[in-house]
Amino acid sequence: MTQLALVIDLNVCVGCHACVTSCKEWNTSGWAGPLADFNPYGPDPHGTFFNRVQTFEVGEYPNTMVVHFPKSCLHCEEPPCVPVCPTGASYKREEDGIVLVDYDKCIGCKYCSWACPYGARELDEHQKVMKKCTLCVDRIYDESLPEAERRPACVLACPTNARLFGDVHDPDSEVSVAIREQGGYALMPEWGTKPANHYLPRRRTELRIRPDELIRADNPLKKEGVPPKPPKDQPTLDETTSW
Amino acid sequence: MHPAFSVILLTTLIGVGQGLFLAIYTSQLYALARLLPMPDHQRFFALGSAVAVGFLVLGLFASFFHLGRPERAWRSAARWRTSWLSREVILLPLVVMLVAAYGLIHGLGWTRPLFVIRGALPVDASLLVGALATVAVFALFVATGMIYASIRFLREWASPLTVFNFILLGGASGFTLAAAFSAWVGSGPTRFYGTWAVILTVAGAVTRLASLYRNARLAPKSTLQSAIGVRHPRIRQITQGAMGRTFNNREFFHGASPRTIAAVRWFFLLAVFAIPVALLATAYVLSSVWIPAAAFAVQYAGLVAERWYFFADARHPQNLYYQQVA
Numbered sequence: 001m002t003q004l005a006l007v008i009d010l011n012v013c014v015g016c017h018a019c020v021t022s023c024k025e026w027n028t029s030g031w032a033g034p035l036a037d038f039n040p041y042g043p044d045p046h047g048t049f050f051n052r053v054q055t056f057e058v059g060e061y062p063n064t065m066v067v068h069f070p071k072s073c074l075h076c077e078e079p080p081c082v083p084v085c086p087t088g089a090s091y092k093r094e095e096d097g098i099v100l101v102d103y104d105k106c107i108g109c110k111y112c113s114w115a116c117p118y119g120a121r122e123l124d125e126h127q128k129v130m131k132k133c134t135l136c137v138d139r140i141y142d143e144s145l146p147e148a149e150r151r152p153a154c155v156l157a158c159p160t161n162a163r164l165f166g167d168v169h170d171p172d173s174e175v176s177v178a179i180r181e182q183g184g185y186a187l188m189p190e191w192g193t194k195p196a197n198h199y200l201p202r203r204r205t206e207l208r209i210r211p212d213e214l215i216r217a218d219n220p221l222k223k224e225g226v227p228p229k230p231p232k233d234q235p236t237l238d239e240t241t242s243w
Numbered sequence: 244m245h246p247a248f249s250v251i252l253l254t255t256l257i258g259v260g261q262g263l264f265l266a267i268y269t270s271q272l273y274a275l276a277r278l279l280p281m282p283d284h285q286r287f288f289a290l291g292s293a294v295a296v297g298f299l300v301l302g303l304f305a306s307f308f309h310l311g312r313p314e315r316a317w318r319s320a321a322r323w324r325t326s327w328l329s330r331e332v333i334l335l336p337l338v339v340m341l342v343a344a345y346g347l348i349h350g351l352g353w354t355r356p357l358f359v360i361r362g363a364l365p366v367d368a369s370l371l372v373g374a375l376a377t378v379a380v381f382a383l384f385v386a387t388g389m390i391y392a393s394i395r396f397l398r399e400w401a402s403p404l405t406v407f408n409f410i411l412l413g414g415a416s417g418f419t420l421a422a423a424f425s426a427w428v429g430s431g432p433t434r435f436y437g438t439w440a441v442i443l444t445v446a447g448a449v450t451r452l453a454s455l456y457r458n459a460r461l462a463p464k465s466t467l468q469s470a471i472g473v474r475h476p477r478i479r480q481i482t483q484g485a486m487g488r489t490f491n492n493r494e495f496f497h498g499a500s501p502r503t504i505a506a507v508r509w510f511f512l513l514a515v516f517a518i519p520v521a522l523l524a525t526a527y528v529l530s531s532v533w534i535p536a537a538a539f540a541v542q543y544a545g546l547v548a549e550r551w552y553f554f555a556d557a558r559h560p561q562n563l564y565y566q567q568v569a
Contacts (some may be wrong), residue, residue: 020484045487052484054564056467058475069471071484071564080396086319086329107319108311111328113494114244117396117465119561122490128311185472188465188560191396199472 003077003097004135005168005196006155007175007184008070011203012162015053015068022157023051023072023133030138032103036126048124050133051154058202067202070163072154073120073133074187074195075099081112081121090130097169097196098137103129117191135165168196244397245494246554252305254387255416255546257335258409260298261380262417263424264342266439267291268373270421270432275364279432285349287431288369291424292346295417299339306335327393331386338383341376345369384410391553398461399557404454411447412515412546418443419519419542423535426526437523437535444523444542448516451549455508458556465560480567491565497555507552514545 027050028035037047051072058065075092079099082090089105090112092098101112101121106129113121113130121132136152139145149156155163166175175198178184184198267288273279307313316332323329348354348369356365388406395401418440425431467478483489497504522538 017484046485046489047487048490049485054484055481056471056473056478057481058473058478060477066481067471067473080394083322083325084328084393086322086326086332087315088321089318105315105318106312107315109309109319109328110311110494111326111390113490114559115394115396117560119491119495119559119564123311123494125490187472188469190464190469191560201472 001097001169002095002167003075003169003196004140004166005075005097005175005198006072006135006152007164007166007168007178007198007200009162009164009178009182009200010067010069011200012160013053013068013070014160014162015055015066016159017053018157018159019070019154019163020049020051020053022153024049026136026139026153027134032134032138033127035131036124038125046125048122048131050122050131065202065204070154071118071120072197073099074118074193074197075133075135077194077196078192080191080193081116084111084115086111096167098135099132100134100137101130101132103127103131106130117188117193118195140165168198244554244557244559245497246551247309249305249308251547251550251554253302253309254409255543255550256298256302256305257338257383257387258413258546259416259420259543260295260302260342261338261383262414262443263291263295263298263420264338264345264376264380264417265414266418266421266436267295268345268377269439270435271369271373273432273435275370279435284431285352285354287425287428289346289350290428291421291431292342292349294420294424296339296343296346299335299342303335303339327386327389331383331390334379334383334386338376338379341372341379345372345376348372381410384413396465396560397557398464399454399458400553402454402457404450404457407450408447408454411443411450412549415440415443415447415515415519416539416542416546419523419535419539422523422526423539426530426532426535429532433535434527437526440538441520441523444516444520448512451515463558463560465563467563470560470563480564482569483565483567486568489565491561495559495562495565499555504552504555507548507555511545511548511552514541515549516545518542518545 024035035048037045039045051070054069054071056067056069058067075098079092082092082099086109087105087107089102091100093100108123108128108130110123121130124131140150140152142150151165155165164175164178166173168175170176178200179198182200184200186195186198270279271288307316310316319329319332321329323333354367354369356367359365385406388409391400392402392405418436422433422436422440425433425436468474519538519542522534526534
């Protein structure tokens, strides 16, 4: 069974919001209707987004680290938002594990958003239905696009390649290898929602050198001490070289 | 959580309607068992059921204001296998129909016994429809409570106490209304309703105080550490990714100060429990039609505050991601 997901490398993310704007651009122009904005150029702009980049400060000055944290629907393998939906508008696709909302069935009761611990769902104030990341389901299967572009808009936009996309159930996929080999983890594991999206941790690049590594232990000069200096009238050690 | 007035009105109004029906049907059962005198309560039962239907329909009406797309509300009956909300959507109209049928049977006088069990227990149509309605009323109470109790992320709600509170507080307000209504129209067993209203109010106070006690000691299961997966005791948010208003900031924050919250708590503890019990006790001594009515009015106002507090009390784990705008 396939489970499509994103793997986000927090070590590489620079917090540029390119994924946010490209997500907004793709998903507001699609057949599913706009991701509405209100007063976009006015005093109180607000609107619906599938993806937001948050920033956290870890530690206390001067030992701080900034973590840019892109946050979108995690397409949980045990999605708590799906069974609570009274209409069946929220569903998880059998074939690829994407959690979707049928905008034509949603009644906008917001109950699914209460049942999501991650706050991944947002009610569209224009269409009055619940919206969330679709993993660009209208793009990744579009055969009119070149194969390299059949990936979510956020993944294509990321300038630092912090976003990987693939099947986390395939052990040899790029995303599975990244999770396995780079310490990929899920958010809020305590709830048992089994998020499909994973995050790769911040890793400080450190050069670890022990003091003894600074001195070459097998230095022949050190090992053998001071080379012998026999007087000139005596033969050298091997009788072939001379001083 | 942000207290939504549509849901506050829905849950309190249908609670009153359900409780009022239970009060009327209980008095019919008591009269049948000859524990209460059985004067001509037919008209009272019919009128009381009409009032109960009125409260239930008002609650149903209020619920539509919670929906973004009320014209599609009919779709919400689809997922009754998994969703308590869907179950409530099915049960509420069913309760309205059964209570209306019960009132109609009394109003039209179709209460000739259909059969008699062991020559002592005459069973008429109202008794059978009333029994069905009682089952539906309790199922509706459970469904309404479980809508909140089944969300495990809202740990303040995820407790059997939530369901007991909905049953007992709904029942208490319904019996108080029954006492007020029967005193007002001058028929019906007012004292019987008043006594049970006091018993249910006290029982409701026990479970509500138990849930207050539980929630005050509840440690959050999710932390900023598990939310972003960084193991460090000091993490603070710098920005939540948007400076404008967001759905996440609207829906999950009440925005009230701790002082307001505490004031609402004290108000509802007095208005739901202490004052109605005192007023109902006074009504035993002074047979005034105003005192039970005042008891109901105070208790209903208190229940609105109680439900507001119920929402404000719940802390959603998603709020960890929405601490700072910059």
